[in-house]
Amino acid sequence: MSDALHPRPRRVPDKPTVDGLEATWLVRWDENATYQFNRAATRDTVYSIDTPPPTVSGELHIGHIFSYTHPDVIARFWRMRGEDVFYPMGWDDNGLPTERRVENYFGVRCDPSLPYEEGFTAPDKAAAQKISVSRKNFVELCHFLTIEDEKIFKNLWRHLGISIDWSLEYSTISKLAQSISQRAFLEMLERSEVYSTVAPTLWDIDFRTAVSQAELEDRERPGNYHRVAFARADAEGVIEIETTRPELLASCVALVAHPDDERYRALFGTNVVTPLFGVDVPILAHELADPEKGSGIAMICTFGDTTDVVWWRELSLPTRALIGRDGRFLPVDFGSANWPSRDVEVATKFYAQLEGRTINQVRATVVDALRESGALIGDLRPITHPVKFYEKGERPLEIVTSRQWFVKTLEHRDELLARGDEIAWHPSFMKHRYRSWVEGLNVDWNISRQRFFGVPFPVWYPTDANGEVNFDAPIVPALSALPVDPSSEAPPGFDESARNRPNGFVGDPDVLDTWATSSLSPQIAGRWGTELFDAVFPMDLRPQAHEIIRTWLFSTVVRSHFQFHAVPFTNALISGWVLDPDRKKMSKSVGNVVTPLPLLEQHGADALRYWAASGRPGTDTAIDEAQMKIGRRLAIKMLNASKFVLGRLEGSPIPGPSEITTALDLDLTSLLAQLITESTALFEQYDYARSLERTEAFFWSFCDNYVELVKIRAYGESDDLSTRSARATLAVALSVLQRLLAPILPFVTAEVWDWWHEDSVHVAPWPTIDELPTRDVPEPGAVYGPICDVLEAIRREKSTQKVSQRAAVSICAVSAPKEFIAAIRSGEVDLKAAGGVVELTTTEAGDVTVVVTLDAS
């Protein structure tokens, strides 16, 4: 223990309080740049964290406190271990959530066909009817609102004492992020890891954009089985199918049954005729047809669900698209080769009632017509079945054919699975979620979104003399020109006047999926292309919630695998959910979302962090104000205990560890060594919760037992050896405990450490056993334990007799084994002082018995 580590106590307040600590320390940390990353650091000394950039368009909720405390605790640990901790903060502000928030907040909607309006200001209050604005105006509003939202989020993070280096702040819509996102895309294009194609795609008809498999969500919805009869084309009789989507009848391209299904085997290769529309379709065989479902033979439409897409692809069926990008029914030409109706006039006339209508409207009309025609057999059979939704959407997804960019994830599935094994998962079982997701991938990752507030695809396409677009030969910008916006900038070699003209170009109108940019968070935070990146990549830690394993975590692995042939991070720390006090998942629709600021105000940051840190990795944790109160109590206890101990150390230099000579004191330091070793190992394993539990228990025992035992002795003359031993022990124990708790309770530990040190506890060295007297102790606690046992017996007797704990004990008679007696004899002075014992007698015996005789007077 050096003098530098434990200088003389100073400025210990008379009445310490946790109130006001946050305001004080937030300012001091800023002034002293306590958490500043060392830009000169190299990879071998860096501990880097790939902080999750939260979606700022959402509400702040208690989950933010919970899940951001965990990596901060880890960051603080490694910083004290002497690592150069790279702990940036990003905001995920691009994408649909922001657009939706802007639409609702300002009462606007984006219409890309409108011209830009200079000096446009949004109305103060959102009108009932949304105002249409140009794309540029819309994007400006998005920028404006995200900046405001980010201030609110930043305030919470700061208030919580998250030890971020704010000079490393980034946002996913920034020029920097756009450049990196576009560069990464272009490099993938160069390596043929992405491709664009026209394909059936999951489509949200409200947001009018494609979505990816990762953004899908099943929701149980009521539906009906409709039994529909198809007349056989060249024979008598009908084939009955069951469908939940009769509105798609006009898009039917085949019926399908299992190849082994005896009922239909003879029919394979023959045709049936669709009711109402009179189109001949074949009966085909495919393994995916389930004989158990419905009538065992299904109607294939283009497209009712993803199984239809599989059948369509594998059976090489034609495409008869019905549903448009807005969810309304498209025009259809029943006379055409693609739609050969036996009775064009009837089909066309009927379809006229459907064109331009919504799905629900068409369903009602078709069902009525089927019933009238006799093709609808029996009653509808109500069912509840899972329907695919966009996770942020309100109506079921449709499948719409459109041109999209895809990342080739499927053909690299095995490599991606192997990358998952390279990551250390905390807790380890979370790896299963990654594995089952990757194993279940069935389409490539669609990264195009037909939206506005995002990173544009940095490509243009040439047009030929007829104005036809050649999508196979995209024109790309120079990397030095990034970021580019192809919708407002011309490609190299062209003038803006050639836009949308024959022998000219068109800009790609789409933006990248928001995950296609946030999956580059290590590159963005680490400023890919600069020396900084080499110092921080691959990241040491990816902290995140489990529900985004399939999105953020997976997509980051994909990007890193393709770009660097490496994992993007070596550890994944997965946090659980915060549940409401009744252990229900919090959700906006249930209305049980808890906002963090009132709790933060009421209990204090350290208290909320204590609650958060008691939630183990991956474990869902209920909001528990009682737990927050305990955290606050611990912080207050730390203030008072520090004040008391430092009070005992005032007046003369603090003795060093070599002066710890008393048996009890040496034993306490042995226990302390055990605590340090254990706590350090736990932190290294990301088990901050268990470390907290052990340290907390030790701290309370230290206060209630050890400090009580030695408080008299520590008062002695400063040249007395046993006094010096007690003071040295108190000092080293307090120092260690303050530091072990610093990652969890940064405010109160900063305060108490400051009472006797020049530098911040948060850059102080993590405690090691080298600070303690060097001893090899077979059984730590061999002295402290027995002494506490006897002390407890004395306290019990006083409690039973309902007298003050200060009451005197005339005789304390202990009979116990030899070692036990030796232990308490070695601490006799302290035991007598703490217990008010006049006389201690000891007898050797097999069992431990303590007889306490209170002083009758």
Place this chain on the structure above:
RNA sequence: GGGCGCUUAGCUCAGUUGGUUAGAGCAGCUGAUUUACACUCAGCAGGUCGGGGGUUCGAGUCCCUCAGCGCCCACCA
């Protein structure tokens, strides 16, 4: 349909490779009282460890099985 996790005191949770009478905090109850702390201190009480079966000298801990809760994944006509 496949997979993962959880089930221990009224509540929230520990219980590390199986080892003596199962732990903590909170709540409850009984007390103490003013030289660190009432946001205190001491003490007491409270559990057949979800059910059943098995392995073992010994099971909260390992195996099988069942049940409940939660979650992830799945081609759900």
